[in-house]
Every structure is written in structure tokens, then in C-alpha cells.
Amino acid sequence: MRANVLHRYGGPEQLTVVELPRPVPGPGQILVRAAASAVNPVDIEVRSGQAASRVSHPFPMVLGWDLSGTVVECGDGVTRFAVGDQVVAMSAQMATGVGTHAEYVALDATLAAPAPRGVDLVHAAGLPLAGLTADQALEVLAPAPGSTLLVTGAVGAVGGFAVQLAVDRGLKVLALVRPTDVEAARALGAHEVFTAEHPVPHGVADHLLETAGQPAAVDGVRDGGSAVSIVPTAPPVAERGIDVRMSFVEQDGDRLARLGRLVGESVLTLRTAGVFSLDEVGEAHRRLAAGGSRGKLLVAAE
Ligand SMILES: NC(=O)c1ccc[n+]([C@@H]2O[C@H](COP(=O)([O-])OP(=O)(O)OC[C@H]3O[C@@H](n4cnc5c(N)ncnc54)[C@H](OP(=O)(O)O)[C@@H]3O)[C@@H](O)[C@H]2O)c1
Incomplete structure (x- = not known):
């Protein structure tokens, strides 16, 4: 072959x-x-x-x-x-x-x-890889329905799935993207979209999912909130009682089957x-x- x-x-x-x-x-x-x-x-x-x-x-x-x-x-x-x-x-x-x-x-x-x-x-x-990474990172964060999640790199491969999964879970989703990607982030379901020119206000999110190599985005998390990064080369620094963790993708056919069903239902694109x-x-x-x-x-x- x-x-x-x-x-x-x-x-x-x-x-x-x-x-x-x-x-x-x-x-x-x-x-x-x-x-x-x-x-x-x-x-x-x-x-x-x-x-x-x-x-x-x-x-x-x-x-x-x-x-x-x-x-x-x-x-x-x-x-x-x-x-x-x-x-x-x-x-x-x-x-x-x-x-x-x-x-x-x-x-x-x-x-x-x-x-x-x-x-x-x-x-x-x-x-598979991007979907599993997003879903497993969200599981580590375990956000309560109705809580506010900031996703960095929100139109990226992992970030895009994370936004869609989070919206489906009933979270309020804030997105950090490049200035050219504001509309794309909205199309994925993000409720509010921020850029370098229009930065995330301090402490507005309960949780952070960091996919863009932008550890300073932890500033957008409230005191005592939580953050998960998938970028090991640039981990956010724990501050103000914020729980910071890393997440690494793992093989999982059953979870992938669930994500595949969400694609079939147009929850994930x-x-x-x-x-x-x-x-x-x-x-x-x-x-x-x-x-x-x-x-x-x-x-x-x-
Ligand atoms: N821990 C794990 O298991 C795991 C699994 C998968 C991926 N990863 C890592 O996670 C990261 C993302 O992976 P991916 O496949 O989603 O990559 P990707 O598709 O390239 O997504 C990253 C996104 O972040 C954006 N971005 C970068 N810097 C930014 C900034 N300063 N402001 C706003 N947006 C910014 C990128 O925009 P541009 O394209 O314009 O730069 C891109 O849209 C990579 O570092 C990858 O190595 C880790």
C-alpha cells in the first residue's frame, strides 16, 4: 500500500x-x-x-x-x-x-x-482529534450550565468544536479570535466576541479554555474560577485562586461516537x-x- x-x-x-x-x-x-x-x-x-x-x-x-x-x-x-x-x-x-x-x-x-x-x-x-480534544478539555473544566466560558482561538480546529459543544451545553460562550474572525466566531454560536483590539474585560468569565497559546487570557477569568489549557508550551499561571489545569487528548471510540452523532444532528459542523x-x-x-x-x-x- x-x-x-x-x-x-x-x-x-x-x-x-x-x-x-x-x-x-x-x-x-x-x-x-x-x-x-x-x-x-x-x-x-x-x-x-x-x-x-x-x-x-x-x-x-x-x-x-x-x-x-x-x-x-x-x-x-x-x-x-x-x-x-x-x-x-x-x-x-x-x-x-x-x-x-x-x-x-x-x-x-x-x-x-x-x-x-x-x-x-x-x-x-x-x-476525531480536534473533537476529542475539545470535549475532553470541557470535561476537565466541568462547567455548570449557564456559566460563562471564554474560548481562545475560538475559530481554530479545537476552539471551534469547543464553542459549539459549550453552546450545546447551555453555556454562555465568549470567544477570543483574530480581528478577521469575528463573524466566523459568531457563526459558530459565540455570544460575545473579543479581539486584540477589543480585549476581554477582566474577570468576566467563570472558565477559560485556552487553545491559542495566549496564557494571559486567564485575566478574563473571575477570582476562584477555572482554566484549562491544551497548549503545554504556554500554560496560564495560576493567580487569584483560579484553578489551572492542562488537558491532553486521549483515544476514545465511545466518546468519538457521541461526537459523531452530534455532527449528524448538526450540533457540530x-x-x-x-x-x-x-x-x-x-x-x-x-x-x-x-x-x-x-x-x-x-x-x-x-
Ligand atoms: N493538549 C492536546 O491534547 C492538544 C490537542 C490538539 C491541539 N493541541 C494544541 O492546541 C493548539 C490549537 O490546536 P488547533 O488544532 O485548534 O490549531 P488551530 O486550528 O491553528 O487553532 C488555533 C487558533 O488560535 C488562533 N490564534 C493564535 N494566536 C491568536 C491570538 N493571539 N489571538 C486570537 N487567536 C489566535 C489561530 O489563528 P491563526 O491561524 O490566525 O494563527 C487559530 O485560529 C495548538 O497549539 C496545538 O498544538 C493540543
């Missing part, structure tokens, strides 16, 4: 397509013929070597965490899916070594979920900014690194 692999740490030019043996699903695993994967900031960290201390897999390495596709084979003991099912999945590539920029991916059936209804299978690859081929993963990295992508950058496998 064709797979895009990283041969050594370095620039996007290190990502090239090679032929690899098609994986064989082990017990409890499914083999998925990929429709698409996606690129995420973590892929840039892995490719550049920035995350090398957390990666213990040999080169050549297949990158990619998100997956959408069709089950073509089930390993022993799989009852969750059958051949022909359309699925989405998140594979924690950095920890497991199982990347998704390939024509076929074998992974544990518990990591996968039915693909969202009413959505093109390629675009469904935009859900999938935003695609571009679709690249397996040969163009390096180009997708360049585009992601440049910033300004409004929606996921996907990698179609076919």
Missing part, C-alpha cells in the same frame, strides 16, 4: 510516499481502507523533532492521528464493527506508532466510531479548509504552519 512516511526529523521535504506492506489486523483490531486523514499541530512537532523525546518509534514513521474510512477486515473477537462499515478513529500516533497517512490502517476497534451521518467520508476525518493528496502531506504541513487556516487540512488517501 502507499503511505506517506517521515524518513528523518527535519522539514516538510522529509515526508515522502513509499510502498509499505498492508497491515494485518490483530485480535480486536479492524483494518480500515482510508478515505482521509488530517494534519494537526502535533504532526509538525513530531516531524521537526521538537517532540522527539516523546516519540519512541523507529524511522520510517507514518504520521497522522485522524482517520476516516471503510472497514475491510476484522480481527478475531471484533464485534463492534463489520466489513463495509464506515468509521472514524483517532490514533495517538506519537505514543503508539500507528499513523494514518496511509491507504490502509489497522487499529483497535475500540478507538473507532461510526462515521457521522450525512457527511462526506473524506470530510469526516476533520472530527465540520469545516474543511483544504484537501491534499498523500503525496502532498509536506505541503499540508507548510500550510498549517503558516497559520490562518479556517478549518481542517485533510489528506485524501485515494
